[in-house]
Amino acid sequence: MMRAMAMLDRLRRRWRGELAKRGARVPAPLALDRPTLSVTFDDFLATAAETGAAVLEAAGVRGSFYVNGGTIGGRGELGPSGDAALLRAVHAAGHEIGCHSFSHADLFRLDAAGIGAEMDRNAAWLEAQLGERPRSFAYPYGRAPLRAKRAAMARYRAARSVQPGLNEGEIDLAYIRAVPLESVRRDRELLARFVEEAVRRRAWLVLYTHDVQPDPGPYGVTPADLDWVVRAALAAGCAVRPLGEVVAGP
Numbered sequence: 121m122m123r124a125m126a127m128l129d130r131l132r133r134r135w136r137g138e139l140a141k142r143g144a145r146v147p148a149p150l151a152l153d154r155p156t157l158s159v160t161f162d163d164f165l166a167t168a169a170e171t172g173a174a175v176l177e178a179a180g181v182r183g184s185f186y187v188n189g190g191t192i193g194g195r196g197e198l199g200p201s202g203d204a205a206l207l208r209a210v211h212a213a214g215h216e217i218g219c220h221s222f223s224h225a226d227l228f229r230l231d232a233a234g235i236g237a238e239m240d241r242n243a244a245w246l247e248a249q250l251g252e253r254p255r256s257f258a259y260p261y262g263r264a265p266l267r268a269k270r271a272a273m274a275r276y277r278a279a280r281s282v283q284p285g286l287n288e289g290e291i292d293l294a295y296i297r298a299v300p301l302e303s304v305r306r307d308r309e310l311l312a313r314f315v316e317e318a319v320r321r322r323a324w325l326v327l328y329t330h331d332v333q334p335d336p337g338p339y340g341v342t343p344a345d346l347d348w349v350v351r352a353a354l355a356a357g358c359a360v361r362p363l364g365e366v367v368a369g370p
């Protein structure tokens with residue numbers, strides 16, 4: 121019984137994913153002068169804000185951090201998050217700070233007004249901390265009902281999903297594709313192939329992860345693997361830029 125329920129739930133999620141992929145699209149041509157990599161960190165975990173940011177900075181590049189004002193300085197399932205002082209430091213170092221809803225809400229459980237309120241409360245909180253509003257959004261849990269795509273695009277230039285794949289040609293700004301960085305631990309070759317394909321097709325590869333530490337959780341990455349993928353992309357001729365910068369235009 122449990123198994124059937126779990127399967128049903130998985131099917132339902134897949135179907136919702138399909139729906140989100142197809143509906144409420146905001147198509148835009150992606151015109152890049154170079155293949156491009158964006159590295160994104162969800163939930164502003166302390167290890168990502170400290171070690172992850174430092175790894176990127178040592179390679180001379182910057183990433184995007186998707187932050188929930190309501191969980192800043194707290195401790196979630198994936199470890200302690202950074203505090204407001206660390207957030208300001210990461211922002212001052214040139215990384216993009218994006219919106220991830222205020223409370224890390226499951227957007228499927230909220231109506232359109234509730235989703236908008238989560239986004240607006242977080243944007244206001246971030247603006248109070250940083251003096252500027254976020255430009256891009258990442259769906260909490262990667263889950264996006266169509267009303268969330270619409271709400272995001274009424275407020276942000278782009279929203280990142282967790283649909284794996286490269287972004288190329290006519291992309292959906294409301295559903296930017298992203299590859300989980302944790303897969304590098306199981307299969308470095310797979311990530312290498314994504315980088316190669318991005319270079320060959322002059323496409324945009326977006327990666328996402330959570331904690332960055334030598335013994336990461338199931339959704340995190342080691343500093344060595346993060347460093348490896350960034351340097352592989354740079355060596356292959358990629359630009360490495362924050363997500364919000366890539367969609368901001370030339």
Ligand SMILES: [Zn+2]
Nearest residue numbers: 162163260261
């Ligand atoms: Zn998250």
